[in-house]
Structures are given as C-alpha cells and as structure tokens.
Amino acid sequence: MTSRAAKIDRLAQTAVRPPDPEGDSDDGSSAGVSLAASAWRRLRRNPVFLTGATVIGLFVLLALIAPLIAPHDPGLRLLEDQVSRARNEIPPGQPGHPMGGDQYGRDFFSRMLLGSQQTLMVALLATVIGLGGGLVLGTLAGAFGGWVDTLVMRIVDVMLSIPSLLLAVSIGALFAEQTQFTVILAVAIVQIPIFARLLRGTMLGVRESDHVLAARSLGVKSRSIVFRHILPNSLGPVIVQSTLVLAIAILDAAALSFLGLGAADDAIPEWGQMLGNAQDFFDSQPHLAFWPAGCIIVVALGFTLMGESMREALDPRQRR
Known part of the structure; x- marks a missing residue:
C-alpha cells in the first residue's frame, strides 16, 4: 500500500499543467511552470495587488507596534476637565495629544492606535473560526456525497438565504451580555457557509481528476484519497477567499459595534466601536467618526484589492 501511495503522490506532483506564456526559462525556451509560480509572476507586477x-x-x-508607540493609556480620561457637555466641546489637539481627546477626555490618538490592534484581532479570529467551520462542513459534503452532502448543503442554503449583516445582528442579539467574543462569534458564523460551499464545489471538481481516479483504481483507501489528494488540492480557492472574507469581517464587526452589539466596555478601543460612540457628535465633532470610518474603509479596501488580485492570478483561464 505504501508503494501505491507513493505512485499516486508522484502522479499528483507531475500532473500535466498548461504552459504559461510568461514562463520562459533562462535559456529563452518556453517551459511549463506551476500555477502558483505563474500566479506569483503576475502578482508581483500587478499594481493593484501591490497597493x-x-x-x-x-x-x-x-x-503590532501600537502598544509600544501609543503615548497614553486609551482608557484614562486625561483631558476630562476640558470636556464641556453643555457646549458640546471636546479637547482640541495640543502638545502631548496631537488629535485631542474624545467625548470623555481620553486621548484620541492612542485610541486610534490601539483600535487597529483590536480590529485586526476581531477580523482574524472571526475568519479563522469561520474557515474552520467551513472546512468541516465542506469536507463532509464534498467527501461523502449522498445524503450527507444534501443535508449539509440545505443547512448552508438556509444560512446563505439570510443577508449576512442581518444574520450577524440576530446572532449577536442572542447573547445576554455583549463582549468582543460575541462579535467574533457572530461574524464567524456568518462566514461558515461561504467557505463550506466553496470548498465543497472545489472538492467535487478535484474528485474527478486523473490522479484521484488513478488512486481509486489502485485500491487506495477513501480516507487517504480525501485527506492526501482531494482536500489539499482544493484549499487554494478557499485560502484566497479568506483574504476577501477578512475585509467583510472588518465591515461586519464595525457594523455590529455601531449598532450597539459590540463590547460594552469601551476602555479597550475598536474602530467600529469608536465609530458607534461618535454618532451623537457627527454635527459638531465629525473627526471623531471620520478617522475610524476612514481607517476601516482603507483597510477593507486593501484586503479586497489583494484578494481579488490573487483570485484572478490563480484562475487557470487567465493563463491563456
């Protein structure tokens, strides 16, 4: 059985791929290259991806460096004596506080820096949890087929039929106490059906490939075929999709915080939470909303540009 598995491994590794028009060898002759190598050649010259x-x-x-460069504790009300609620005034920019303070007298610059860390943590954890759940459901549906596939896909269809933000709000509202973890869990559950359907569709295509059919003909066990050949060769599109989902996770987490379903304790800042707290000051202090909203938009756009570029570069149809 070991020799059979080795033969299938070699067959998978040496599977014929279409030649890349840009894959010239050092001596000038045209040579075939892997899909990943061809994609990287395209990406490193793509201004959209680089941006x-x-x-x-x-x-x-x-x-990563926010805790090291933040000048003040984001929860301390150092400028509270300069806050005037009657006149709707907050501390302006001044020495030691380049962006002034917020409506509670806390250093706004420090809160923006530390907010980046919390936003990244929420997006990453939500994406990882959603990816893990999607891998489990997608593998079950794509590997077993039959009634297992039907059951999993009907559950996925029901989840996909509900708008993602509405589903996230519904899940977040189920918790008696709103914390950062509830935001992460609500956003993650929304992403599970996306990964599950994508992985299942990719596995169905790989399942009919030549090296998988050869493995079956040689009597390799089904579990070995799934986990050594079908699943590893199906993860490429899922990994690319996770980059796009990071952008969606940032926006969904910000929306939940804006709607009041974020962490109740705002001593630890997060950009969506800061945006929600600033909604009562749009007319008099618009910068309290402008900076966190602008950062959310720019970061989400960055993930979207990178993800779309990777998806196009890995599309075999673009190799022609």
Missing part, C-alpha cells in the same frame, strides 16, 4: 499588500502590511505593522 493592497502595502496597505495590509502597514496595517498589520501598526497593529
């Missing part, structure tokens, strides 16, 4: 990757790189770097 998105730059935005995401700066965002991740900022989130």
Whole structure:
C-alpha cells in the first residue's frame, strides 16, 4: 500500500499543467511552470495587488507596534476637565495629544492606535473560526456525497438565504451580555457557509481528476484519497477567499459595534466601536467618526484589492 501511495503522490506532483506564456526559462525556451509560480509572476507586477499588500502590511505593522508607540493609556480620561457637555466641546489637539481627546477626555490618538490592534484581532479570529467551520462542513459534503452532502448543503442554503449583516445582528442579539467574543462569534458564523460551499464545489471538481481516479483504481483507501489528494488540492480557492472574507469581517464587526452589539466596555478601543460612540457628535465633532470610518474603509479596501488580485492570478483561464 505504501508503494501505491507513493505512485499516486508522484502522479499528483507531475500532473500535466498548461504552459504559461510568461514562463520562459533562462535559456529563452518556453517551459511549463506551476500555477502558483505563474500566479506569483503576475502578482508581483500587478499594481493593484501591490497597493493592497502595502496597505495590509502597514496595517498589520501598526497593529503590532501600537502598544509600544501609543503615548497614553486609551482608557484614562486625561483631558476630562476640558470636556464641556453643555457646549458640546471636546479637547482640541495640543502638545502631548496631537488629535485631542474624545467625548470623555481620553486621548484620541492612542485610541486610534490601539483600535487597529483590536480590529485586526476581531477580523482574524472571526475568519479563522469561520474557515474552520467551513472546512468541516465542506469536507463532509464534498467527501461523502449522498445524503450527507444534501443535508449539509440545505443547512448552508438556509444560512446563505439570510443577508449576512442581518444574520450577524440576530446572532449577536442572542447573547445576554455583549463582549468582543460575541462579535467574533457572530461574524464567524456568518462566514461558515461561504467557505463550506466553496470548498465543497472545489472538492467535487478535484474528485474527478486523473490522479484521484488513478488512486481509486489502485485500491487506495477513501480516507487517504480525501485527506492526501482531494482536500489539499482544493484549499487554494478557499485560502484566497479568506483574504476577501477578512475585509467583510472588518465591515461586519464595525457594523455590529455601531449598532450597539459590540463590547460594552469601551476602555479597550475598536474602530467600529469608536465609530458607534461618535454618532451623537457627527454635527459638531465629525473627526471623531471620520478617522475610524476612514481607517476601516482603507483597510477593507486593501484586503479586497489583494484578494481579488490573487483570485484572478490563480484562475487557470487567465493563463491563456
């Protein structure tokens, strides 16, 4: 059985791929290259991908170093004596507080920096949980087929029939106490059917490929075929989709926080939460909403640009 598995592994690795028109060898002759290598050649010259990757790189770097460069504790009301609720005034920019304070006298610049870290954490955890749930359901449907496939896909269809934001709001409202974890869980559950349907469709296509049919003809066990050949070769589109889902997760988490379904304790800032807290000051202090909203839009756009570029580069039809 070991020799049979080795033969299938070699067959999968040496499967014939269409030649890449850009895949010239060093001596000038045309040579076939892998899909990943061809995609990378396209991506590294794609200004859209480079723009998105730059935005995401700066965002991740900022989130990592935010605790080190934030000048003040985001929960301390250092400028509370300059807040006038009667005249709807908040502390302006001043030495030590370049962006002034918020409606409670907390340093706005420090809250923006630390908010990037919380926003990244919410988006990543929600995407990872949604990806994990989608992998389980998609693998069950794509590997077993039959009534298992029918049952899983009907559940997925029901979840997809509900608008994502409405479903996230409904899930978030089920919890008696709103925390950061409830936001993550609500956003993650919304993403599960997206990953499940995509993985299931990809696995159905890979299941009919030559190396899988050869494995069956050699008597390789079904479990080995699924986990060694079908599933690994089906993860590419799912991984690319996870990049796009990160953008959706950021927007959904911000929407939940804006609607009051985010963490009740705002001592630890998050951009969506800051945007929700600023809605009573749109007319007099628009910058309280402008900066978190602008950051959310730019970061979501960065993930979208990078994800769409990766999806186009990995599309075999684009290789012609």
